[in-house]
Amino acid sequence: MSVNIQFTKGSGIRLYTSHDxxxxxxxxxxxxxxxxxxxxxxxxxxxxxxxxxxxxxxxxTGELASNVLNSILEHAPEGITDGWMRxxxxxxxxxxxxxxxxxxxGKNEVLSLSLSHHGQTLFTTSISGNAFRRKSxxxxxxxxxxxxxxxxxxxxxxxxxxPNCGYLCTEAIYDYVxxxxxxxxxxxxxxxxxxxxxxxxxxxxxxxxxxKICDELDIVLISDEVQTxxxxxxxxxASEHFDMQPDIITLAKGLxxxxxxxxxxxxxxxxxxxxxxxxxxxxxxxxxxLAAAQKTMEIVSREGFLENVRDNGVILGQLLNRLxxxxxxxxxxxxxMGYMWGLEIVDKDGAPDVPLTNRIIxxxxxxxxxxxxxxxxGFGNVVKVRPALTATVDDVQEICDRLDKxxxxx
Numbered sequence: 513m514s515v516n517i518q519f520t521k522g523s524g525i526r527l528y529t530s531h532d533x534x535x536x537x538x539x540x541x542x543x544x545x546x547x548x549x550x551x552x553x554x555x556x557x558x559x560x561x562x563x564x565x566x567x568x569x570x571x572x573t574g575e576l577a578s579n580v581l582n583s584i585l586e587h588a589p590e591g592i593t594d595g596w597m598r599x600x601x602x603x604x605x606x607x608x609x610x611x612x613x614x615x616x617x618g619k620n621e622v623l624s625l626s627l628s629h630h631g632q633t634l635f636t637t638s639i640s641g642n643a644f645r646r647k648s649x650x651x652x653x654x655x656x657x658x659x660x661x662x663x664x665x666x667x668x669x670x671x672x673x674x675p676n677c678g679y680l681c682t683e684a685i686y687d688y689v690x691x692x693x694x695x696x697x698x699x700x701x702x703x704x705x706x707x708x709x710x711x712x713x714x715x716x717x718x719x720x721x722x723x724k725i726c727d728e729l730d731i732v733l734i735s736d737e738v739q740t741x742x743x744x745x746x747x748x749x750a751s752e753h754f755d756m757q758p759d760i761i762t763l764a765k766g767l768x769x770x771x772x773x774x775x776x777x778x779x780x781x782x783x784x785x786x787x788x789x790x791x792x793x794x795x796x797x798x799x800x801x802l803a804a805a806q807k808t809m810e811i812v813s814r815e816g817f818l819e820n821v822r823d824n825g826v827i828l829g830q831l832l833n834r835l836x837x838x839x840x841x842x843x844x845x846x847x848x849m850g851y852m853w854g855l856e857i858v859d860k861d862g863a864p865d866v867p868l869t870n871r872i873i874x875x876x877x878x879x880x881x882x883x884x885x886x887x888x889x890g891f892g893n894v895v896k897v898r899p900a901l902t903a904t905v906d907d908v909q910e911i912c913d914r915l916d917k918x919x920x921x922x
Contacts (some may be wrong), residue, residue, distance in 0.1 A: 515877070522549025525900050525907050527883070535881040538911045540851075540900045542885075543707070543739050546766035547811060548900030554769045554807050561803045570598065570788075570797050577797045583809045584763070584776060589752040592761060594784045598796035599775035602738030602764030603631025608777050608791045609760045610639070610699060613732035615785045619698035623685065623731070625662040626669075627709025627888075630701055630736055639701065641709065642888055658692060660684040662706055663714040666845045666856060674715045682721045689729050699732035699760075704750035707739035710887040710894040711854025713847045719756040732783075734760045738775075739852075742766035743812045743901050746822030746850030759783060766901075769808035774801035812901070821901050824908055825850040831912040832897065839919045842868060851901055854887070854894040864893035868922070875918055882914045 519527045519535070525548050527535045540546065547554060570577070577597045585595060599605040614620050624630065628641035637645045641659045661669045661681040670680045689697050702722070706712035726733045735758035740750035744766055747753040751761055760783060764775035773795075795801070811817065829846070832853055836843040842865065844858035857872065859865040869886050872895055876882040887894035897915075899907060 517877075524548045525903050533881070535877075535883055536907075536911060536914065537883045537899075539883060539885045539896055539898045541771055542765075543744070543898055544765035544768065545771050546742055546744070546808060546901050547769045548902045549770065551770050551811070551902070553811060554772075554804055557803050557807045558772070558800060561799055565799055567795070567798050567800075570792065573797055573799065573802065576799075576802055580802050580806045580809070581776065583806060583813075584767075585778060587748040587809075587813065588761065588778055589749055589757065591757070591780050592778045594779055594781050596777040596779075596786065596791070597775075597802070598788070598792040599764070599777065600773040600793065600795050600798070600801055601631075601775055602736075602762060603633045603636045604791075604793060604796075605738065605762040605764055605775040605777050606630045606636050606639075606701065606734075606736055607633060608786070609734045609736075609762050609779075610635075610701065611791055612760060612777070612779060612783050612786055613699035613734065615790075616732060616783055617698055617730065619696045621656045621658070621693055621697045623658055623660055623688065623697060623700040625702050625706065625709075626659050627662045627664065627706050627712060628659075628701075628703060628736075629706075629708035642891075644888075644891055656696070658688050660688060662709065662712055663718045664706075664710070664712050665715055666847070675717070679718065679721045682718070682725060685722075685725050685729070685731075689731075697729070697731055699734050700726065701734040701736055703736045703738075704740045704754050704756060705745065705848070705852060707852075707896075708887060708889070708892075710856065710892055711848055711852065711896060713849065714754065719754050723757050732760065733758045734762065736762050738762055738764040742808065743818055743821055744850055744852050744898070746818055746825050748812065748818065767808060768801065768804045769811070770804070772801055772804035774805045776805075817901075821850050824903065824905055825852075827905060828853060828897070828899075828908045828912070831908065832915075835912065835915060835919060838916075839922075842922065843919075848897075851899055851903065853897045855897070857893045857895060866891065866893050869893045869895060872918065872922070875921070876914070879921075880914045880918050882911065882918070
């Protein structure tokens, strides 16, 4: 669908046109508006920063970057004590994480999961588990990489049933390392919840198994928290909630609070191996990004903030599951936590229904002034519901009421 709506202002989870038409954004922009539109505290700090100084060379921002990084590391999982703030987007943060792993162990092969999404640069496109993104660049990308099955229990590639599945999806790691990796697998990169791939939530025990395999095979475990980090799941880091125990964590999207591009790489101290010239960008760690990240961390860290996201997330999940009970003929599964949920849309035989998924998203915008997003950039069959972390119970109820009206018309 060609979208021809011109928004002129936003507040919270709402957007407004020049004619004062109100829309509800149920997906936080592109999941990067952790604090919604125009959060006043972040706006104030940014306005002051713009007046004072927007940019100086990173040679002069080291102390400020260190302070911001420390405010993030205070909440990081146990053992994650160091970091890097010379990125502004998740794609290059993920590239940096792989660079760190490669330099640390001298290997260069990367494993990732099917359905995964780790960025839009040539390199991160090549290590993502969705082949359609690299279809046009087959002669450009040449790095060594392999994909193993995702923990997609709803559509298990082995037709197994959790919990009696033996975690067969993790056994594929052994197979690749032994038969395809030539002893050169450096790292595995994975999202705690597969975001763009369809909001796939791993089952209990999955990451315990992954960590055991990584330790056994000497593989660096990278947690891509570009979408899940900074409170999206109701926890500052989804890695900690799932007891993932990664060696490296990447952050972006929500770290900028209201859409300011900023990113970070966090890691265990032994992974502090990069020289500044090996991974640094002109705008990485710029003053606006640092100011936004610092204020965002202050707000999200306040007493009760994340607890509120968890509690409201339970309500959101209950409301979405009620919709599944009512419209189970095309909602096959509801999965998520916090403010990160997905509705799997299926046909009468339970197969993925991509056309209906896209029709739902289009009708939501055109007829119900509700902004939704789908999985796999329109190639997938999951409708994502991810309001800003500041969304209230009333906001959540309004989103689900509009979904109900939409579904009743299908």
